[in-house]
Amino acid sequence: MADKTLKDKKIIISAGASGIGWATAKVCLSKGASVFICDVNKKYLAKVKKHPMNKKKLFIYECDASNEYEVKELFKLILKKTKKIDCLINNVGISGPTGTIEKLNSEDWENTLKTNVISHFYFTKLVIPMLKKNKGGSIINMSSTAGIAGFPLRSPYAASKWAIIGVTKTLAMELGKFNIRVNAICPGLIKGDRMTRVIRDKSKFLKLSKKSIERDFVSMSSLNNWILEEDIGKTCCFLMSDDALRVSGQVISVDGNTERMN
Numbered sequence: 001m002a003d004k005t006l007k008d009k010k011i012i013i014s015a016g017a018s019g020i021g022w023a024t025a026k027v028c029l030s031k032g033a034s035v036f037i038c039d040v041n042k043k044y045l046a047k048v049k050k051h052p053m054n055k056k057k058l059f060i061y062e063c064d065a066s067n068e069y070e071v072k073e074l075f076k077l078i079l080k081k082t083k084k085i086d087c088l089i090n091n092v093g094i095s096g097p098t099g100t101i102e103k104l105n106s107e108d109w110e111n112t113l114k115t116n117v118i119s120h121f122y123f124t125k126l127v128i129p130m131l132k133k134n135k136g137g138s139i140i141n142m143s144s145t146a147g148i149a150g151f152p153l154r155s156p157y158a159a160s161k162w163a164i165i166g167v168t169k170t171l172a173m174e175l176g177k178f179n180i181r182v183n184a185i186c187p188g189l190i191k192g193d194r195m196t197r198v199i200r201d202k203s204k205f206l207k208l209s210k211k212s213i214e215r216d217f218v219s220m221s222s223l224n225n226w227i228l229e230e231d232i233g234k235t236c237c238f239l240m241s242d243d244a245l246r247v248s249g250q251v252i253s254v255d256g257n258t259e260r261m262n
C-alpha cells in the first residue's frame with residue numbers, strides 16, 4: 001500500500017534519469033507520489049521512458065540543468081501538467097575533475113560550480129513561488145560528505161558541495177516563515193556508475209590499482225561498506241514526508257559515518 005505521507009505529493013527531481021536521482025524517483029513513485037524528472041542524457045531518458053514504472057505518475061523531460069533558459073522552459077512544461085508542486089530535489093551535480101590545484105584549469109572549476117551550485121539556484125528560484133502558493137513545501141539539496149570535509153584531488157567538487165550547505169542553511173532561514181523546509185543530504189560512497197568513474201580517475205592519477213583505490217574508499221566509513229542509491233531516496237522521502245514537518249536547515253549524512261576522506 002502506498003505510504004500516505006507522500007501520496008499525492010508532486011516532486012521535481014533534477015538529473016533524475018539515472019543514479020541517485022532515478023533511484024529516488026522510483027522510491028517516491030512506490031510511495032504514491034507524482035514525479036517530474038529531467039536529465040540532459042538522451043540515452044538515460046530513453047531508458048526510463050521504457051521503464052514499467054513509467055505510468056501515469058512519472059513525467060520525463062530533457063533539460064540541461066545548468067542552462068537557465070532550458071530550466072525556465074522546463075518549468076513552463078511542468079506548469080502545463082500541474083499547478084501544484086510540493087517538493088524539489090536539487091540532485092544535479094557532476095564529480096568534476098581529479099587532480100591537485102596546480103593541475104586543474106579554470107574551465108573545470110567554472111563548469112563544476114555552474115552545474116553543482118548555480119543550477120540549483122535556477123530550480124530553487126522557480127519553485128519557491130509554487131511552494132509559497134501551496135502554503136509550504138520541502139526543498140532537498142544534494143551535497144556530499146565532501147561538503148563537510150576536505151576531499152583531496154577534488155577541490156572544485158568539495159567547494160561546490162560546501163556551497164550547497166551554505167545555501168541550504170540560508171534558505172531554511174529565509175523560507176521558514178512560508179512553511180518551506182530546506183535540508184541537505186550528504187551521500188557517502190554510493191555504489192554505482194559515478195564511483196566507478198571516480199575510482200578509475202583516481203587510480204590513473206595516483207598510478208595505483210583500481211582495486212586498492214576501491215578498498216581504501218570503502219574503509220573510510222565506520223560501516224565499512226557501500227551506500228546504495230535507494231538509501232538516499234529513502235532519506236529524501238522521510239524529509240519530504242509529514243514525519244519531518246519540524247525538520248529544516250539540517251545536513252543529513254547517509255554515509256555509514258565517514259571517518260576520513262583520505
Ligand SMILES: NC(=O)c1ccc[n+]([C@@H]2O[C@H](COP(=O)([O-])OP(=O)(O)OC[C@H]3O[C@@H](n4cnc5c(N)ncnc54)[C@H](O)[C@@H]3O)[C@@H](O)[C@H]2O)c1
Pocket residue numbers: 014015016017018019020021038039040041044063064065066091092093094095115142143144145186187188189190191192193194195
Ligand atoms: N555517487 C556518489 O558517490 C555521490 C556521493 C555524494 C554525493 N553525490 C551527489 O548526488 C547527486 C547525484 O549523484 P549521482 O551519483 O547519481 O550522479 P551521476 O554522475 O550518476 O549522474 C546522474 C545524472 O545526472 C545527469 N546530469 C549530469 N549533468 C546534468 C545536467 N547539466 N543537467 C541535467 N542532468 C545532468 C546525468 O545525465 C545522469 O543521468 C550529485 O549531486 C552528486 O554530487 C553522489
